[in-house]
């Protein structure tokens with residue numbers, strides 16, 4: 001607390017990112033990073049871009065990357081917005097589309113940044129309680145609102161909603177924007193992108209952080225009707241026109257081009273996920289169905305908090321949330337087969 005802080009800063013409750021510890025080498029299964037390196041073509045292109053051109057500002061319209069995404073997703077260029085990580089795209093979306101007089105809706109167990117943005121921007125919100133199976137009760141979102149945001153698959157549960165169901169939600173919400181946060185959709189889910197041409201209130205947000213192994217590059221994007229995209233550009237150009245640097249722009253293009261690398265790494269993660277779920281169940285864990293690059297699991301005998309601590313002592317870092325209803329769960333990122341074998345071995349020791 002400082003006397004120089006204004007009232008807003010005093011009342012903030014900022015998001016707490018997962019640990020990035022420096023004290024020793026952990027098997028890091030706590031922040032949903034991809035265990036595989038990015039495409040070699042990304043690295044190569046970025047190395048070549050470390051040159052005197054860095055004295056110049058980057059392209060504020062991100063046109064090369066937008067061209068690439070437009071042809072990849074079969075969209076028009078004016079249906080695409082690029083941001084510094086999808087976190088920034090989400091923040092800009094809250095600023096552009098949600099208003100103070102009507103409540104915005106999101107699940108009570110969900111990405112915890114939503115509540116932070118709402119508070120930062122003085123937006124009123126209502127959190128909709130997940131049902132007893134940790135599914136999102138979509139009927140509860142069909143009420144008057146100032147905007148809807150749902151991750152699909154959800155985090156930290158990993159559970160997936162069929163897009164036909166979400167489509168009905170978009171249709172029932174013609175007076176507000178429905179944002180689907182698809183940070184994890186590439187790990188077995190289906191994207192809402194194909195409905196963008198049908199609905200002017202649908203915004204789909206994705207990121208290169210998870211399925212493209214580029215969490216360190218900070219690139220995310222929004223796809224939607226051109227008027228929504230223009231709204232996001234109005235916000236961006238009122239804050240910082242150059243959110244994506246030269247190197248990130250060049251790397252992002254290559255990341256989308258290298259389809260083979262993308263297919264190979266996402267397939268490996270899906271197959272490791274399947275094996276991990278089986279192994280965890282074999283140890284007495286209950287594991288929620290997952291279509292993401294993590295699983296959400298609880299054990300009937302040992303609490304989530306103790307398991308988290310013991311795993312950390314054993315050099316394996318997972319995520320534990322000290323929050324009602326989920327404090328007995330661990331969120332475990334899917335690593336390589338070798339990393340997951342160590343996790344299972346350590347859990348066996350701890351449970352013995």
Ligand SMILES: *Cc1c(COP(=O)(O)O)cnc(C)c1O
Nearest residue numbers: 085086087111151183207209220
């Ligand atoms: C990881 C994550 C993001 C943020 O991703 P960045 O692009 O790295 O900012 C957004 N939404 C959800 C649900 C996430 O889990």
